Amino acid sequence: MNEGLGKSAALHVGLIVVLAAIQFVLPEYHQGNLARIMVLAGYAAGYNILFGYTGLLSLGHALFFAAGMYGMGLSIRLLDAAPAPALLAGLAAGAVVSLVIGVLALRTAGVAFMIVTLMFAQAGYLTILLMGAYTRGDEGFVISQAQRVMWGIDLSDPVNRYYAALILFAACLLVTLRLLRTRFGRALIAIRENEERARMLGYDVFRLKLGAVVISGTMSAASGAAYGLLFGYAGAGFASVQYSIFPLLWVLLGGAGTALGPFVGTLFMFYLIDLSSGLTTAYMLVAGVVLVLVTLFAPQGLAGELRRRAWRWLP
Amino acid sequence: MSLLRTRGLTRRFDGLTAVEDVDFDLPEGQVRALIGPNGAGKTTFVSMLCGRIWPTCGTVEFAGRDVSALPAHKRIALGMAYTFQITSVFPRLTVAENVGLAARRVRLEGEGARLAQALKRVGLGAHHKALAGDLSYGHQRLLEIAMGLAQEPRLLILDEPTQGLTDAEIDAFKALVRALKAATTILLIEHNMSVVMEVADRVTVLDFGKVLAEGPPAAIRADRAVQAAYLGAPA
DSSP states (O other), X not given: OHHHHXXXXXXXXXXXXXXXXXXXXXXXXXXXXXXXXXXXXXXXXHXXXXXXXXXXXXXXXXXXXXXXXXXXXXXXXXXXXXXXXXHHHHHHHHHHHHHHHHHHHTTSOTHHHHHHHHHHHHHHHHHHHHTHHHHOXXXXXXXXXXXXXXXXXXXXXXXXXXXXXXXXXXHHHHHHHHHHHSXXXXXXXXXXXXXXXXXXXXXXXXXHHHHHHHHHHHHXXXXXXXXXXXXXXXXXXXXXXXXHHHHHHHHHHHOTTOSSHHHHHHHHHHHHHHHHHHHOTTHHHHHHHHHHHHHHHOTTOHHHHHHHHTOTTOO | OEEEEEEEEEEEETTEEEEEEEEEEEETTOEEEEEOSTTSSHHHHHHHHTTSSOOSEEEEEETTEEOTTSOHHHHHHTTEEEEOSSOOOOTTSBHHHHHHHHOTTSOHHHHHHHHHHHHHHHTOGGGTTXXXXXXXXXXXXXXXXXXXXXXXXXXXXXXXXXXXXXXXXXXXXXXXXXXXXXXOEEEEEOOOHHHHHHHOSEXXXXXXXXEEEEEOHHHHHHOHHHHHHHHOOOO
16 A cells, blocks of 8 residues: 555656646647646546435536636726735635535435536526626626736746646645545545445545535636636636536546546646647547547546556556 | 333334334343344334434333433434444545545544554455555454444444355354443344354344244244344244
């Protein structure tokens, strides 16, 4: 068990070190891509806490991502807040929204849970459109370069932005890994594996699941807030159903219930679309075929397959 | 003093009354066997004790406290443990992780020792690294029991623990129950009469959801009404 812990630490710290170093050699285009991927991988990591480790399939995570993005963005736009408190406002918005949604949606399970989360997210999306006076609806609003200087660091600068994204991603990864070492994290896995058994071992299943929703939602919100701040834009599109499906897809592809999976899946999906759209206008067809192949030959996702075949210790 | 007490405990499923008006007293330190033909309501009865299902009416008292309104996890926190009739382990986790999850209330530092002891007591010590789903059926039953032991409960409810065990494993189980007797009160649903006769202090017979008889094993064996319920012979 300890041997696995050492390997896991080496692998994950190694990934962060590689990501930190690779920045020096990457062309600007890929540097920008990778910054985006790391922020979105943070979102996927948040999704993975709920889906991969607790076994709850939400179709409404865009609501949490958007809660963070708008919590941050609106504090800057309406209250003229500095970036740091604006980020905190985004986190707080995500925590509150996920707590409320969790209390309501966790009264259901299975397909009903999927539908209830989807409906809440759609209600959130429509609210953003309706409140157009503040949110500028579909069009969204820009956060200017001057508003994105945090503690004297200009986050619109590509290198600064890259490292900020890396810090966010590393934090999400470490929170996930740390969580898995706690009793709480192990209880979440117990719920995923056999909820009734977990209940009859004395676990308060509702509270544990609520905790998972809040951690997952807050991590998603942190990524939404960071995305808005780093790329200088908040728009209703990020609250649409598409952004609820993305993290599910990334996590499934990368490997649900693996700490590495969200990053692997996001990276893979991003470049799959990027590369295939360079080849043909029918790039979604190419992406679709590749997705079908991955699902057929690596049903547990890329990192999940790696764990099954070689690295049993992968957390 | 009774560790467990029920009064008027009843459960109806639509038109069917699975358990009807059961008054049941289990003194601390006793090994009680609960027997009865298939469909007599044994599992329904113990499920109401530990809060897995809610009674239609009636009360459950545990350790002098009315727990009728408490959800399962709170009753288990008070010292009940329940092992499932249909094996219900965490198949994709290791044996050690399964027992670790059961030893929920132990601080992590103390967990290793408790875990090793529980596995050793049921004879699964050598399998702690195996995935629970890869164990044979009999070994999964033993793992269930180990998960019950790891909780160090005041009341251990075992639902047909010897089902699917080999003769040697059943002998080991009998010895285990005798060894546990000093520390734990045990309520045992059991079909294997040799287990009932050898380990139980008293036996309660359920039939059609009602208590048909209760007494020491020898008296129950001789009871004509019990024989009739099991064998269908006229009483």
